[in-house]
Amino acid sequence: MAALRLHIGLLVGLAICALAFRFELSRALQGNSLSWAYVGEWPFFAGFGIYFWWFVLNGRERRPRKGHRATVAPEFANMAAEWQRHQRELLESQAATKSSIESSGEDLTDTPESRHTT
Secondary structure (H helix, E strand, O other), X not given: OHHHHHXXXXXXXXXXXXXXXXXXXXXXXXXXXXXXXXXXXXXXXXXXXXXXXXXXXXXXOOOOOOOOOOOOOHHHOOHHHHHHHHHHHHHHHHHHHHHHHHHHOOOOOOOHHHHOOO
16 A cells, blocks of 8 residues: 555656646746756656655665674774673762762752852
8 A cells, every 4th residue: 555655646746747847848938047947857856756766665674684794893893882881880880879878868958059048
């Protein structure tokens, strides 16, 4: 069903481009010099529509072949593992800081700003 909608959309788009091309060509031949730019533009739009239609139909589900792994430059091979290790260290550090603050019993809401009265 999705492919049928794509085909119908392409046909409607090509019909619009053809009608617009014909309209602008007739205006250009009548002396409207600006219309010559549009005469070249509508076939370009039609070509782009065909390219897009072909890409959506055939390029939508590109999957790597079985056993094919993406290659990574050697200097970046351990980057993900190092980043995850760094994130774990940060979380552990934050948890340790939070527990030390909670165990100290210090009232963190008692700040000089909160004591100031006007």
